[in-house]
Amino acid sequence: MEKIFFDFIQQNSPDGGFLQSVYWWKFQESYGRKTFELEEKDENGDTLIYAYVIAHTLPVVGDYFYVPRGPVLSRNTKHKTRNTSRTQNFFSDLIKLAKENSIGWVRVEPNNVEELRLIKESLPNGLKIKKSPVDVQPREILVLDISKSEEEILAGMKQKTRYNIKLSQKRGVSVKAISNLKSQISNLYFEEFLRLVKITSKRDKITAHPENYYCKMFETIPPEILKLYVAEYEGKIIAANLVSFFGKTATYMHGASDNKHRDVMAPYLLQWQAIQDAKAAGCERYDFGGVKTEKIPNFKSQISNPWSGITKFKTGFAPEKKPVEFPGCWDIILSPSRYCLYKILRKIKP
Secondary structure (H helix, E strand, O other): OHHHHHHHHHHHOOOOOHHHOHHHHHHHHHOOOOEEEEEEEOOOOOEEEEEEEEEEEEOOOEEEEEEOOOOEEOOOHHHOOOOHHHHHHHHHHHHHHHHHOOOOEEEEOOOOHHHHHHHHHHOOOOOEEEEOOOOOOOOEEEEEEOOOOHHHHHHOOOHHHHHHHHHHHHOOOEEEEEOOOOOHHHHHHHHHHHHHHHHHHHHHOOOOOOHHHHHHHHHHOOOOOEEEEEEEEOOEEEEEEEEEEEOOEEEEEEEEEOOOOHHHOHHHHHHHHHHHHHHHOOOOEEEEEEOOOOOOOOOOOHHHOOOHHHHHHHHOOOOOOOOEEOOOOEEEEOOHHHHHHHHHHHHHOO
16 A cells, blocks of 8 residues: 555656655654645545645644645546546545644645646635745755766766866765664764754854754654765765655755865765766656746845855756746635734744
8 A cells, every 4th residue: 555655656746755755754753743644536446636744833823734745636647637526525624634633724735836726626615725925845946867877967967067076076075875873983974964054054044954853854764765975075074965765756855064175066976976876776866956046036136045056056967957846835724813823923033
């Protein structure tokens, strides 16, 4: 049964579906969050819609449901004429589950505008769905086809990216993949990763996850699924990445780097090594994660926006590849008063 869901998620998720996998679900539970599972089948017993639902708790306003990169809807052509009552059944069950758990709103993340339209048409009467004030996952991701040869992948990169990979190798940067933290040496690498996360968070003015978040990830997600890549230079760890390997897709999840030795271009070599390992593991896609190719309204130029640097870095590996676009997060509102308070608190939050 688990393989059926595994295949369904893989086949119907543009990002490979790791955030809807059993591995992510078990990690979320280990982190202290309640999770729920919902499925709707057609008359032949084939899965039409599937979702892992995570309950999040906020101060003052209470709980809300979050469906990361989902619900996952079948892309099978025979389901294009799906009976809308099946979709309505799914959302009726989802809303019922939410009400039973005193949920204020349900945050969904449809994979495309067609799925968003279907969700809007399938909600029980009287319920409103609004664009969320925040997107949890990126609206754009860059996914590289790695089914080609390594030579073809390298040839498709920007010349500067290829140069930086070779420069990093020439300078003596070495990369290791750590998939098991039970040994003392591996744990030292993980401690270095946590150190680099703090440095990166302060430098880039971003809010990092708590240390326990990353600890739980490695405790619950199997070593063949989650790997820590570390770049070492002159005996010191100067950069590190977390990469997941799920089915045919490898995903760059988190990265961190030191303020020192940035001239040796370690992040380029880290990504290239992960791409090579993903190919060897049978993956066909490498998901670089979020990019921002569209202009941000509040910034005078693309250069000044906070996504500029990371977008330039990632697109250097696949300059001709068009990012995969998502509609972002949408909130199905069950308690208008709690949702209104939530939005007010967001605005006044320092």
